[in-house]
Amino acid sequence: MFSGAPEVIILGIIFISLFFQVFLLITFFEKKENKLTKVKKGGPTLFSVCIIVPVWNEERTLRGTIESLLALNYPKDKLEILVVDDGSTDNTLSIAQEFEHEPQIKIFSKENGGKHTAVNFGINQTTAELVGCLDADSFVDKNALQEIIQVFQNPDMMAVTPCMIVKSPKTFIQRAQKIEYTVGALLKRIFGDLSAIQVTPGPFSIFRRKVFEDLGLYKKAYNTEDFEIALRMHKHGYKIGNAPRAFVYTTTPATPYRLFRQRLRWVQGNLLNLIDYRELFFRVQYGHLGMLILPMAVVYYFIALFISMYSVIHFSQWVGEKIGKVSAAGITPPNFNFDWFYIDTSTLSLLAVLLFIITLTLISFGIRMTRERGSLLELVSFFVVYPILAPFWLWRAGIDLLRGKHNSWR
DSSP states (O other), rough: OOSSHHHHHHHHHHHHHHHHHHHHHHHHHHHOOOOGGGOTTTOOOOEEEEEEEESSOTTHHHHHHHHHHHTTTSSSEEEEEEEEEOOOOSSHHHHHHTTSSSSEEEEEEEEEOOOOHHHHHHHTOOOOOOEEETTTTTETTTTEEEEEEEHTTTEEEEEEEEEEEOSSOOOHHHHHHHHHHHHHHHHHHHHTHHHHHHHHOOOTOEEEEHHHHOOOSOOGGGHHHHHHHHHHHHHTTOEEEEEEEEEEOOOOOHHHHHHHHHHHHHHHHHHHHHHTTTTGOGGGHHHHIIIHHHHHHHHHHHHHHHHHHHHHHHHHHHHHHTTTTTTBOOOOOOOOOOOTTTTOOHHHHHHHHHHHHHEEEEEEEEHHTOOOOOHHHHHHHHHHHHHHHHHHHHHHHHHHHHHOOOOOOO
């Protein structure tokens, strides 16, 4: 199966992946009592909460986003919603103004400056104890805020992330992302148990106001401000938790090009932020985040580059061998005979199968945790889309990084 390949490297990659995935499974199955989610007697403290909705040309989804916030199962006198229009050029502002009669909602408009400036503008307009953001292409479950509030009963918890789910996937690309997001939700829960959550995503991550008072507001951070602020919090010893039942539904790119543009921005921004926060690596005081999670993120990036390069080279050699079998009489079609009773029992092949089985196990746990239904088509799309498309944005991000080129938000 791997004949002619640098077997030592391939074997090392498989062992690293197996170690990490087995570690994740063990952590998941520990089922230790999570003190972060215990609610004190007498019921949870109900904090005042402000949700900021930064918008720029979001006329297609904004109405549904606001309606989902108004439907939250939380005392209305404890919740305010700030819609901050960042210089939209479509009907976004007029749609937001349809909700001005709601006492919980305030509408603001400012010159275009990027998402982080819109969120910072909103933070400066509120005195709420807890402050969060909801992207205008996302929609919250009615009980999501209550689930997050329970995690905040721990006074040391400074931010809480939700469980993100892909909303109504329709295209092959979106179905692939649905599986990715279910695995991501599982990882968030595991990383929360390890105090190693490395990103506070825009869809409904909530912070104590003290975070912004002590550490400052959002930075542009190469258009990945949700990653940077999480690293900044870890650097200063601030805890980030997860509420695995705080469901938030988000729309995702529907085409390969839109997915490529989004992931290119994410990967390049994350790499640049990791460089800026390189002091977090291999420092015992940063726990599992510094000793395992961040280093593994970098290792997986280079593994993906190597695997993609090797696959292209190996496939090119295979094609060359077939072309080389042209006879003097003409082209001889390649022989694709397949022996159904042949099983490759080499060590590498068996380990690769084991890795695949563990990956399927993680996916199944993620699907169960998010209470979503998985389908064979979604699984197939996941294992087709990412091996084919991911190398393009991974290599492009690395090349742009070396060239000093930064990709824009839009």
